[in-house]
Amino acid sequence: MKIFFLLNPSRPKQMWDLREAAGRAARRHGATARFGQVERGRSASSEHLIRQAWEEECSRLVVIGGDGTLHGVLNTLHRQRHLSAMELAIVPAGTCNDFARGLGLSRRRIQEALRAACAGEPRAADLARMNGELFINNAGFGRQMPASPAKRRVKPLRTLRHFEAIPLRARWEKGSIEGSFFMGLACNAPFFSGGLHFSKNVRLNDGLLDVHLLPRVPKWKLVPLLMMGRLGRSVRWRQMITLRVPRLEIEAEKDLWPQADGEPPSGPVRRLTFSIAEEKAMIVVSGAPKAHRLWT
Secondary structure, X not given: OXXXXXXXXXXXXXXXXXHHHHHHHXXXXXXXXXXXXOOOOOOHHHHHHHHHHHHOOOOEEEEEEOHHHHHHHHHHHHHOOOHHHOEEEEEEOOOOOXXXXXXXXXXXXXXXXXXXXXXXXXXXXXXXXXXXXXXXXEEEEOOOOOOOHHHOOOOHHHHHHOOOOEEEEEEEOXXXXXXXXXXXEEEOOOEEOOOEEOOOOOOOOOOOEEEEEEEOOOHHHHHHHHHHHHOXXXXXXXXXXXXXXXXXEEEEEEEEOXXXXXXXXXXXXXXXXXXXXXXXXXXXXXXOHHHXXXXX
């Protein structure tokens, strides 16, 4: 088997150490390793590398990076019509690694993640869409427009301070609701914002999105929830609207700045559609029980 390692760690100084470790892991499991390094600031860099992986007949692509890199890879594979033919593995080395966390992987256990990437088996996983853009972890709205690319990752408490309740209407197959909401999140996997979660019972193969809508409340009431979330507890509140649906449509009275898999928005919108996609991704997981907890 040929494995293509696409490197985009948030700490560039680790690049060569990660590359050497990936090469050793591949050889240990009888695989041939190929490598490509994402060039920061060049949007075409990942597309070129993914095309290279396909042309070199690699059957497995290992993303050494975070949620944003995985998001870009998925959408590029779809545009290049190779999504169904390429197995995908993730080694958490990015700024935010929430999807990898759901698979039981940790940035502190890179060797374990590399072993899973090289020796694991693929499982079919749902993908979802936000206005046509694929995502695998989650997508939603609530943050204000990013001030600059360098400041796009914002701590939850700071984000909370800038929350603005937006009047909107949400519709799904069997109902609708109107009101003012601080945020909405459509989850295909459980974790967001560095380990926060509303529920760990999200599944990657049930054909449903777990949607959470947070209505306008005094902001101080949300602070204890975020603090408990940082301790690993569920960020649940009894007034939160929770749905499990294959599709949800949002119409807002003010601009929304949506994100998908943590990636910043390209611009404001007032209409959003979240839906389960027809496409699937073949996600490589280890044999450990914790790696399979996102599947029913």
